[in-house]
Structure formats: C-alpha cells, structure tokens
Amino acid sequence: MSGLLSLVKRIRSLQSPPAVPAKEPNALRFGILGAARIGPNALIIPAKSHPDVVVYAVASRDHAKAEAYAKEHSIEKIHSGPNCYQDLVNDPSVDAVYNALPNGLHFEWTMRALEQGKHVLVEKPIADTAAEVEQMVELATSKGLVLLEAVHFIFHPAAQRVKEIVDSGELGSIKRVRSEFAMPSIVSKNAFLKDDVRFNYDLGGGASMDMGVYPLLALRYFTSSDPVNVTKATAIGHAADPARVDRAMYAQFQFPSSVEGETFCDFSMPNWGPFGLFPRMIKWDVVIECERGTVEFFNFPMPHMYHSITVKPHSGQKRVEKSYKFKSGPGEEWWSTYRHQLQAFVDKIRGRTPQAWYEPEASIRQIQCVEKIYAAADMPSRPVSSYFRSSA
Numbered sequence: 001m002s003g004l005l006s007l008v009k010r011i012r013s014l015q016s017p018p019a020v021p022a023k024e025p026n027a028l029r030f031g032i033l034g035a036a037r038i039g040p041n042a043l044i045i046p047a048k049s050h051p052d053v054v055v056y057a058v059a060s061r062d063h064a065k066a067e068a069y070a071k072e073h074s075i076e077k078i079h080s081g082p083n084c085y086q087d088l089v090n091d092p093s094v095d096a097v098y099n100a101l102p103n104g105l106h107f108e109w110t111m112r113a114l115e116q117g118k119h120v121l122v123e124k125p126i127a128d129t130a131a132e133v134e135q136m137v138e139l140a141t142s143k144g145l146v147l148l149e150a151v152h153f154i155f156h157p158a159a160q161r162v163k164e165i166v167d168s169g170e171l172g173s174i175k176r177v178r179s180e181f182a183m184p185s186i187v188s189k190n191a192f193l194k195d196d197v198r199f200n201y202d203l204g205g206g207a208s209m210d211m212g213v214y215p216l217l218a219l220r221y222f223t224s225s226d227p228v229n230v231t232k233a234t235a236i237g238h239a240a241d242p243a244r245v246d247r248a249m250y251a252q253f254q255f256p257s258s259v260e261g262e263t264f265c266d267f268s269m270p271n272w273g274p275f276g277l278f279p280r281m282i283k284w285d286v287v288i289e290c291e292r293g294t295v296e297f298f299n300f301p302m303p304h305m306y307h308s309i310t311v312k313p314h315s316g317q318k319r320v321e322k323s324y325k326f327k328s329g330p331g332e333e334w335w336s337t338y339r340h341q342l343q344a345f346v347d348k349i350r351g352r353t354p355q356a357w358y359e360p361e362a363s364i365r366q367i368q369c370v371e372k373i374y375a376a377a378d379m380p381s382r383p384v385s386s387y388f389r390s391s392a
C-alpha cells in the first residue's frame with residue numbers, strides 16, 4: 001500500500017512538485033530555445049522546486065505559440081519571430097540556455113549561446129557529429145562556461161545504485177551488457193507526431209539519435225568504458241526515409257577486457273502473433289551479466305516513475321532493490337531524473353561539486369560511437385551543421 005502511495009505521489013509530483021520554495025534574489029535565469037514538448041518535464045517543472053532557478057524566457061518562431069507557452073508556464077519574457085533564438089541568446093537577462101531544439105540545431109544554437117557567454121544545458125544527443133561536439137566543448141572550456149548534455153538518468157539514485165552494485169565487485173567483473181529502449185507501435189502513434197523531427201534526416205533524426213542514445217549510454221555508464229569496436233549493426237529503415245533514417249537499430253559492441261555489449265532501440269515495434277493482433281511491451285531495461293551473477297535494471301530511462309533493480313547471484317538469494325533517494329545526497333523521493341540533473345547543472349555553475357557529473361568529453365565519445373553504429377549499418381552519419389567551421 002505504501003508502495004502504491006509513493007507511486008501516486010511520484011507521478012503527481014511530475015506535474016506539480018509538493019514543495020515549491022521561494023526563489024533566491026539572484027536566482028539563475030534560464031531561457032528555453034523552442035516551445036518544445038519536452039520543456040515542461042525536463043526544465044519547467046523541475047525548476048519550480050529549485051530555489052536558484054527561474055525559467056525567465058522562451059523563444060518560439062511563432063508569436064502565438066510563444067505567448068501560449070509562456071502563459072501556460074508563467075514565463076515572464078518571450079522572444080518570437082525569425083530572429084527569436086538569437087534574441088534569446090543575446091538577452092542580457094538570461095544566464096543559462098536550455099537548448100530543446102531538434103537535434104540538427106543543437107550545434108548551432110549551443111555555439112551561439114556559448115558565444116554570448118551563456119551556460120548551456122542541451123538536449124540529447126548533444127549534436128549530430130563528433131567534430132561538432134569537439135568544437136562545442138572547446139568553446140565552452142575556453143570561455144569557462146558549463147555545458148551539459150541532458151543525459152538525465154545517470155543523475156538518479158537508482159542508476160547510481162546499479163553502478164555501485166556493479167563496481168562493488170559483489171558479482172565479479174562484467175562479462176556482457178545488454179540494453180534496450182523500444183516503444184510498441186500503439187504507444188508511438190500517440191507519442192510522436194506524423195512528421196516528427198525524429199524522422200527527419202536533415203534535423204538529425206533516427207532511432208539511434210533519439211531512443212538509442214539511452215541504451216548506448218547505459219552500456220558506457222555501467223561498464224565505465226567506451227566500446228573498442230562496433231562489431232555489428234543492423235538497421236530497419238523508417239518509412240519516411242528508409243535509407244537514411246533508422247526506425248530501429250540493433251548493435252553489438254566489443255568493450256575493453258573482452259566485455260560484450262548489445263543495444264536495441266525501436267521507435268515503433270510492430271504487433272506480433274496471428275494477424276498482428278498482440279501489441280508488444282515497452283522495452284526499457286539494462287541487463288548486466290557478471291562472473292558471479294546478473295543485475296537487471298528495469299525502466300532505466302525513467303526510474304523516477306517506477307523501477308526495479310534485481311540482483312541474481314549464481315549462488316545465493318535473488319534480491320530486488322529500489323532507490324528513489326540518496327542515503328546522503330540531494331533530493332527527495334519524488335525528484336525526477338530531470339530534477340536531479342538540474343541540481344547538478346546549477347551546482348556546477350555555482351562552483352559547487354555536483355553529486356554526479358557527465359563531462360562534455362564523454363559527449364564526444366558517445367557521438368563518435370553513434371557515428372560508428374551508422375557506418376556499421378551502412379547508413380550515413382547525420383549531416384554536419386551549416387554553422388560548423390572546419391578549423392583546418
């Protein structure tokens with residue numbers, strides 16, 4: 001019963017946090033690039049419970065959309081029209097920018113924000129190519145600005161608990177890791193728009209750029225390493241652009257010390273069985289096989305809603321753990337992955353040591369790996385932004 005009550009509390013708090021503190025006098029003022037669907041979950045709602053964050057401005061190309069978004073979320077300032085994104089990054093009242101634009105615009109608008117001296121929290125994937133990410137990291141570093149790819153799940157206590165179990169050596173060293181994030185077609189029909197930015201090659205679309213970044217990151221995070229090789233990758237093309245945009249991708253990896261990895265992502269898993277009558281279940285887990293047992297982390301991308309961590313030693317008792325709050329560390333049980341991420345981002349800006357961090361260099365290695373997956377699957381890398389200036 002108490003488990004059910006906690007679940008209800010967590011789900012309700014995703015819309016409306018139970019604790020809303022007063023804002024500090026010099027709270028950081030955030031501007032959002034694009035009236036994006038992810039904005040409320042990733043920043044606007046988490047900001048309500050952060051005393052040092054005010055969501056001050058939103059930029060949308062469409063004035064009416066900007067007004068409606070600002071009204072719905074009590075955002076003071078709007079920038080609209082064809083120059084709205086530049087106006088927002090130029091706005092002297094904005095301290096930090098949340099870049100929630102389509103993937104293909106992450107590079108340009110993060111660079112432009114950094115050029116204006118703003119810290120940037122940029123949605124995943126941080127950019128479309130590794131060469132772009134290198135430039136982003138270089139600029140942020142040279143200006144002393146904080147740049148963070150929104151890899152939110154690693155900030156949650158559950159992800160860190162799984163890593164702690166693996167790193168403790170309780171089950172011996174890792175032999176194999178598998179991770180999946182795949183949506184059944186009945187869910188994706190409602191989750192995505194018909195002409196969703198996710199299916200547009202020029203905007204950095206593709207399953208490996210979207211849902212696929214989670215399983216890949218899970219492998220890298222839990223093994224604390226990067227793949228040495230992509231040994232195999234098989235894509236299923238998306239109907240919108242089958243040669244260049246993947247609807248689904250299966251990939252195999254070789255990690256250091258002969259650790260094997262496997263990822264799978266799918267925007268829209270078809271039904272199965274006679275006449276395709278039966279919908280599939282959502283897949284969102286990580287399975288880490290070690291010398292002396294296995295750890296399974298169910299719902300690793302959204303552990304704040306519900307998760308389970310099942311530890312199965314080869315000899316001994318199976319146990320199931322949950323971790324919604326750090327024993328000592330920031331947060332409440334109802335904090336989402338995004339709320340923990342915001343805490344870390346602000347701590348970094350304020351010169352404090354965050355509870356966890358994702359170095360921008362790790363973002364370079366992540367997208368290098370995505371490019372290798374596309375190459376192994378005979379699909380092109382996503383296009384380089386027209387804003388990219390080769391240093392040669």
Ligand SMILES: NC(=O)C1=CN([C@@H]2O[C@H](COP(=O)(O)OP(=O)(O)OC[C@H]3O[C@@H](n4cnc5c(N)ncnc54)[C@H](OP(=O)(O)O)[C@@H]3O)[C@@H](O)[C@H]2O)C=CC1
Binds near residue numbers: 102
């Ligand atoms: N961390 C997470 O859990 C999630 C992350 N994401 C990431 O967030 C980003 C945005 O995704 P999502 O919110 O679903 O996207 P949306 O389609 O809702 O929003 C993207 C915004 O980009 C702007 N935009 C600029 N140029 C274009 C264009 N040519 N076509 C369409 N939109 C354009 C629009 O802003 P306007 O018209 O207002 O100017 C639009 O509101 C992606 O990078 C995605 O990977 C998405 C979902 C979950």
Ligand SMILES: O=C1OC[C@@H](O)[C@H](O)[C@H]1O
Binds near residue numbers: 198210211
């Ligand atoms: O968390 C997510 O789930 C669905 C995806 O399409 C989205 O972009 C991603 O970040």
